[in-house]
Amino acid sequence: MLAIEDDAYAAFLTRLGASWRDAAQKPRAVVVFTAHWTTRHPAVSMTDGPYETIHDFYGFPEALYEVTYPARGSKAVAERVRTSLAAAGFPVSVDPARGLDHGAWVVLRRLFPAADVPVVQASVVPGYAPEQLFRIGEALRPLRREGVLLIGSGGTVHNLMSLRWTEAEEAEAWAVAFDDWLLEKTIRRDVAALFDYRRTAPHALRAVPTPEHLAPYWIALGAGLPDQTPEVLYRDYQYGSLSLLAVAF
Numbered sequence: 001m002l003a004i005e006d007d008a009y010a011a012f013l014t015r016l017g018a019s020w021r022d023a024a025q026k027p028r029a030v031v032v033f034t035a036h037w038t039t040r041h042p043a044v045s046m047t048d049g050p051y052e053t054i055h056d057f058y059g060f061p062e063a064l065y066e067v068t069y070p071a072r073g074s075k076a077v078a079e080r081v082r083t084s085l086a087a088a089g090f091p092v093s094v095d096p097a098r099g100l101d102h103g104a105w106v107v108l109r110r111l112f113p114a115a116d117v118p119v120v121q122a123s124v125v126p127g128y129a130p131e132q133l134f135r136i137g138e139a140l141r142p143l144r145r146e147g148v149l150l151i152g153s154g155g156t157v158h159n160l161m162s163l164r165w166t167e168a169e170e171a172e173a174w175a176v177a178f179d180d181w182l183l184e185k186t187i188r189r190d191v192a193a194l195f196d197y198r199r200t201a202p203h204a205l206r207a208v209p210t211p212e213h214l215a216p217y218w219i220a221l222g223a224g225l226p227d228q229t230p231e232v233l234y235r236d237y238q239y240g241s242l243s244l245l246a247v248a249f
Contacts, residue, residue: 001060003067003106009244010110012234016246017111028147029077029118031140033220034103035154035213037123041091042136044081045098045121047073052099069105074118080143081120088139103153117149124154124215130195133215137222150223152216156182157207157243164240171237178207179235179243186221186230186247194221207241217247224249 002010020026036056037043045051053068078094085092100108104121125133140150157175181201185193198204208214224230234246 013110027149036103046094133218134222152220154213154216158213175241
């Protein structure tokens, strides 16, 4: 619903994208790892043409299915991603036909509404351990110096069975506790604890019942610069526990 509702989170993303343009820091391209494309090994889109907008959700208002985001791809950047991951020892496949799923286009449409930044969409591998996902980010870190923005699009607390669909006024304490722990360990760069989050984090199994939505976080963390402190750009919750957390690494 972020695509068609003008709430506080949508306003934040719009401001963030505008701040990059105003400061002449619009990226040359974007690589977005989306929780809604899961594969057994890393995969990247490979096209220069405009993407199909995939409406991979059901039962929402008709207006949402009418939204399109005709961003173009970049074979050159996709090849940089592929070769960088292959050099780090990851088997990588390319997909010339896949469109942008809602983990990518919903966020990008707010950041870059003109669809004027080339996009490479990348999958996440929920079967990989956090350490392996971190290494994916590390392998792509040099792309930052080439003007490429790396985005992990998922959710730190994403348990649809625990949501209160009548909009809750306050966030659930267990969801806040998990994110508090995650951020504290992240800022301290305590990667040993982070990688062992299922055993050491409070409410880990409730916050992360399946790993695909947290997987992009580990990739973004790995892509971050080790000598810079991560910055929380936005934090809120919908329906009691659905985490809307944006962190800059």
